[in-house]
Amino acid sequence: MPFPLQRPRRLRQSPAMRRLVAETRLHPSELILPAFIKEGADEPLPIASMPGVVQHTTDSLKAAAAEAAELGLGGIMLFGVPETRDATGSAGLDPQGVLNRAIADVKAEVGDGLLVMSDLCLDEFTDHGHCGVLREDGAVDNDATLEIYGQMAVAQAEAGADVLGPSGMMDGQVRVIREALDAAGHTDAVIFAYAAKYSSAFYGPFRDAVDSQLTGDRKTYQMDAANRTEALREVCLDLEEGADMVMVKPAMAYLDIVRDVAETADVPVSAYQISGEYAMIEAAAAQGWIDRRAAIAESVLSIRRAGAGSVLTYYAAELGRWIKEGSL
Ligand code: PBG
Numbered sequence: 001m002p003f004p005l006q007r008p009r010r011l012r013q014s015p016a017m018r019r020l021v022a023e024t025r026l027h028p029s030e031l032i033l034p035a036f037i038k039e040g041a042d043e044p045l046p047i048a049s050m051p052g053v054v055q056h057t058t059d060s061l062k063a064a065a066a067e068a069a070e071l072g073l074g075g076i077m078l079f080g081v082p083e084t085r086d087a088t089g090s091a092g093l094d095p096q097g098v099l100n101r102a103i104a105d106v107k108a109e110v111g112d113g114l115l116v117m118s119d120l121c122l123d124e125f126t127d128h129g130h131c132g133v134l135r136e137d138g139a140v141d142n143d144a145t146l147e148i149y150g151q152m153a154v155a156q157a158e159a160g161a162d163v164l165g166p167s168g169m170m171d172g173q174v175r176v177i178r179e180a181l182d183a184a185g186h187t188d189a190v191i192f193a194y195a196a197k198y199s200s201a202f203y204g205p206f207r208d209a210v211d212s213q214l215t216g217d218r219k220t221y222q223m224d225a226a227n228r229t230e231a232l233r234e235v236c237l238d239l240e241e242g243a244d245m246v247m248v249k250p251a252m253a254y255l256d257i258v259r260d261v262a263e264t265a266d267v268p269v270s271a272y273q274i275s276g277e278y279a280m281i282e283a284a285a286a287q288g289w290i291d292r293r294a295a296i297a298e299s300v301l302s303i304r305r306a307g308a309g310s311v312l313t314y315y316a317a318e319l320g321r322w323i324k325e326g327s328l
Contacts, residue, residue, distance in 0.1 A: 024305045026297065028072040028323055032117065032270070033316035036209050037061050038081040039098035049205035050275055051282050053314050055081055061102060062109040064317070065116075071320035074310050075115035077165060078102050080124055081210050088133050089125030092152050099124070100159040107160035117163040117192060118156045120149060120177065129214030131168035131221060140221055142170050149173050150180030157186035165247070167194040169221040174241035192270070193243035196231035196257055198223045202250045202276030209275060231257045235265055243267065248308070250274045252299060255306040262307025271308040273299065278314045297328055 011021045038045060038055035045055040056064060061078075068076050080099025082091040091097040099118060107116050122145065123131045132145030145168065153164055164181075166173050174193050181189045199222035207214060223230055235246050246265055248258045249272035262269045281299065285292035296315050303311045313319070322328045 024301055026300060026304065026319060026323060026328065028316075028320040029074050030304070030310040031073050031300075031316035031319055032075045032077055032310055032312040033064070033068050033073055034077045034079065034272075034312055034314060035061060035064055036079045036081055037098060037102040039083040047205065047209045049208045049279050050314065051286070053209065053278070055209065058102065058105055062105060065106045065110050065114060067317055068320070069110045069113035071317060071324060073114065073316050073320055075117045075163060076106065077117040077119060077312055078106065078161075079119045079210060082125055085125055085127040085213065087127060088148065089122035092122060092125040093148070093155050095155055095159065097125075097155075100155050103156060103159035103161045107162075115162045116160060117165055118159075118161040120152055120156060120164045120166040121168045122148065122152075123168070123212065123214065124210045127213055129212045131218065132170055140170075142172070142221075145170050146172055146176040150176045153177040153180050153189070154184045154186065157181055157184070157189040161189065163190040163192045163245075165192045165194060167197060167249075169194070169197050169218075169223070171237075172241070174238045174243050178242035190244045191242060192245045192247060193238040194249055194272075195235045195238040195243060195246040196223060196248045196254075196261060198225055198250065198254060200225070200250050200253070200274070200276070202253065202274050202280075205275035205279045225253070228257060228260065232260060232264055235261050239265065239267065245270060247272055247312070249312075250277060251303045251308070251311065252277050255302060258303065258306040258308050262309075268309045269307060270310040270312065271303045271306070272312040273303060273314070275314070293322070293328075297322075 036055045041057045044060045047053050065076050082098045103118050121131050130140050132140040135141045199219045245268045247270045251271040251273045258271045281295050284290045300311055
């Protein structure tokens with residue numbers, strides 16, 4: 001008997017063989033592109049810590065959305081960067097506010113060709129940068145924030161958002177948003193809950209991307225990196241409250257959580273490859289220390305392999321192009 005009897009390398013011997021036996025594949029429909037729009041910008045503004053990502057103008061955002069539709073991406077997730085901010089984030093409720101206008105503009109551009117998603121959170125709109133309104137002692141006021149989220153959800157749905165992404169990690173937010181949407185007749189608006197959202201150092205570059213005013217951190221509302229069981233509890237609560245889809249965020253440092261959630265949730269599960277994950281790949285690639293394209297593909301594949309059905313990634317359009325031209 002020749003040895004070895006088992007030769008797993010047989011199935012790795014050529015690109016065609018590896019293609020045949022690949023268990024996970026990337027497809028444009030499961031990639032969601034996060035995009036920023038800056039109120040009053042005359043031209044797209046580069047984000048220093050996220051090379052290749054910009055704060056869009058209305059026109060450049062519409063062009064990005066049209067390309068996303070053309071590539072067949074799963075959606076575009078919009079974030080607004082307002083010119084003025086206040087203590088309660090009122091620009092987030094204003095139908096003429098930067099995010100609500102962008103939703104309407106993008107929807108008018110792409111129609112049914114692309115799902116328009118919006119970040120439902122106050123941090124971009126508050127002058128203190130927290131995801132909710134503050135009590136007098138400076139703590140984030142959960143219940144006072146819920147009411148505003150409900151109004152914000154209705155404003156986003158009226159603007160034309162297909163999918164709302166509540167990302168503030170306030171207790172009870174999904175129920176309040178569902179009730180507000182239903183009461184306003186938006187029973188079809190989908191709630192894509194950032195269910196297990198961790199307090200993470202990897203959000204760093206996002207603070208640049210939205211000109212964040214935050215001092216301090218979000219540790220009293222976002223989850224602690226040490227915890228796993230708590231993620232399942234957050235997901236269960238969001239599902240009970242009416243979430244249609246759930247998200248784990250960040251992705252790469254939390255692939256175990258993605259796997260846990262994918263195994264327990266009976267709704268589609270997504271994960272967000274966030275700004276710091278993007279920045280790390282870009283920084284290492286710029287130094288010539290990693291192969292940029294291979295690292296991007298591998299990172300997103302790992303998130304899909306962990307169990308996420310879809311991935312929010314700043315690489316969505318670029319990956320979509322590579323998949324389309326068959327160069328991945
Ligand atoms: C909250 C929100 C954040 C991100 C998405 N939604 C910031 C935060 O929670 O601090 C981060 C996305 C990223 O880092 O790419 N509006």
